[in-house]
Amino acid sequence: MARTKEFDQDAVLLKAMRLFWHQGYEKTSMQELVTHMGIHKGSMYDTFGDKRSLYIKTLKRYSEMLEESQQRRMANTKSAAEAIRSLFDNAIRHRDENPEGCFMVNTAVELANHDAEARDWVQHDWARTEQLILDLIVEGQQSGEIPMTLHAERLAAFLNNALIGLRVMVKTTMDKAKLNQIIDMNMSVLK
Structure with missing residues (x-):
């Protein structure tokens, strides 16, 4: 007879994500994970697999959380340009809540090569x-807010790259005025 889980899997997964986010994959030991998650080692392996499997599950959960957050913020915007701006603004807000930076950026830097x-x-x-971003640009072009002369796919790639760069930069500077100037410059290409 299978035992029922005596813990909230999502809550425990979020604890693991926070530890990986704070320390990185390589610097986080299995013992630290078990202690931080508050579960037995056997339960961890049975539920999440090994350390790497657990890490991948935390990435998936983070991606879901980021998408949910973006969708909530998009729902509160009045225009395509405002929605795009909110993605950039969120990178700064996100830093205030998570000084470790963006978990995806951290993963890209630490693990993507291997x-x-x-x-x-x-x-x-x-x-x-x-x-x-592409969908927002097309929406903005259809409404007349963003010039049709701009190549939507290239502009989306450019803005996404700028957003990733901003997510890296917020880890190294507390100068919000500078960060906002960078956002303003990136947004100026939409005019």
Whole structure:
């Protein structure tokens, strides 16, 4: 007879994500994970697999959370340009809540060169954000807010790259005025 789980899997997964996010994959030991998650080692292996499998599950959960957050913020915007701006603004807000930076950016820097599955999750997340930006650009072009003369796909790739760069930069500077100037400059290409 199978035992029922005596813990909230999502809550425990979020605890693991926070530890990986704070320390990185390589610096986080199995013992630290078990202690931080508050579960037995056997339960961890039975539920999440090994350390790498757990890490990939935390990436998937983070990607879901980021998408939910972006969708909530998009619902509160009045225009395509405002929605795009909110993605950039969120990178600064996100830093205030998570001084470790963006979990996907951290993963890209630490693991992408030698872990194909981690790299795939990063690419998946960044491609999803680029598609969101592209959809907003097309919406803005259809409404007349963004000039039709701008190449939508190239502009989406440019803005996504700028957003990723901003997510890196917020880890190294507390100068919000400078960060906002960077956002303003990137937004100026929409005019």
